[in-house]
Amino acid sequence: MIWLTGCRGMLGRELALVFEREGLDFTGTGSETDITDPEAVRQFIESRRISWIVNCSAYTAVDKAEQESEKAESINRLGVRNLALAAEKLNAKMIHFSTDYVFRGDSGNPYRETDETGPVSAYGRTKLAGEQELVSACSKYFIFRISWLYGLYGGNFVRTMLRLMNERDSLGVVCDQRGAPTYAAALADNIAMLIKSDKSDYGIYHYSDDGDISWYDFASEIYEYGKKAGLIRKNTVISPITSDQYQTAAVRPAMSVFNRDKVVRVLGFCIKDWKTNLHEYLERIANENL
Template sequence: MRILLLGQYGQVSQELQRALHGTGELTVLGRDQLDLAQPELIRQHVQRLRPELIINAAAHTAVDQAESEPELAFAINATAPGTLAEAAADLGAALIHYSTDYVFDGSYTEPYRESDSTNPLSIYGRSKLAGEQAIQAVGGMHLILRTSWVYSQHGKNFLLTMQRLLQERESLSVVDDQIGAPTWAGTIAQTTAQLIEQWRSGQAGPWGVYHLTAQGETSWCGFASAIAAYLRSQGKSVATLQPIPSSDYPTPAQRPLNSRLNCNRLQQDWQVQLPTWQQALSDCLATQSLHN
């Protein structure tokens, strides 16, 4: 199977390159090879490579920066996915695309289901929702996988930032009123590989929008506490954590207070098991130990 993976150095893309090794003929295009802000280039590459599956792991993910560059955010997060969906449909290819909890405003008291009303608070969230809608408008074989609080061993993310700051400082203030599920990029990649296997073996569930996060919930401060506990278990001294409300840590882009996503539909329709966030964090940290 010919697979085109967009995004090269992102957290999910790097894990996908590992998880999909040996699955088929994998072509990876990063921003150096393909500028997603140019729809015509996207069409040309897809026509030339003629993939049977396109995986879009590329995005404008700088949430606060997007507030000051909405045109670029919408070009990459909204227009490009729509163009990919059209190009995939022309070839009869499938498209897997990643979206976000930021399509919701976080005012709901339960974990969000796929059918719940969207109401993004930020340019990033609005651009990602527009990307979902562009893909859905085309139709065709597609999976839109909404995830949350992604971390890994590479790039810029909460895990790596906390590991550094917890060892550099005596005290560290972390937001405690935003609730969600920290999701390891490895979990996203391994689940994606499973979904592809189900599809290729004729066991596919319905196409459409699904939620894909680790199971359970915590706050950013709770996540930081788990990272601190790991560092202490390695004999390292760590900062004292101070829980604070979001209002004490203003950012250009507003974040939803409730980022919990209900993943039951994905588990039922596609027979996948998702780990708890604690188990996935443990697995991620174990891979870090192996690399060090």
């Protein structure tokens, strides 16, 4: 059985749909099972035969984390430690999702899994701490660092852009932060494939859609294809701005592009171009009225 935590979040819901489609036996939990409470975790696992733990629980409010670092650490570090200890006790495999924010963001090249970390935000520090807890407590783990996650469920950049582009005549979007989007549905397909293959190539992996773009590039494509799909009904001027012109509480990495060679070579993941996945996502919204 698979234990899917955070099953009502953006990635958790996509994973639940794929697990159902693929006939994978799983049980999903949300806030009713507090992963930050060791006793709650112990009680949950004691009567179940769990072979995989897939952790989608996370504190992801990047700016709020600057003032709520203890809350972020409780979920992103201590919660991960409790799950890792449970996985080790069960001799289960654990999948955990981390972030590009574990890096400083000043590299001139796409980040490899072996590159030095150096988070510059409270969110990034708690996510890195979670990685370290997992590595130290569990022998059978997969950590997937992902960037710019979006999907059908919950708030995300694409949803925000669609709303603003239907409300405003002009919009400024940051052009000096580079990375690549991660489409939740495509990631979920790859995770299901990994579980079904039962691979044991444990370690840290970098995953995102194929690309090296700015938020401005992302927004421009959302606008162009969103209009074609009938999701944007007005004309909006999209203008590039710098990070200095859009101040946030937390510092964002200026460069978050991943080298994705390892996840393809070792695990056989399918990585599509970011535009291909974005178009599929927008068509899903348009066709299913989501």
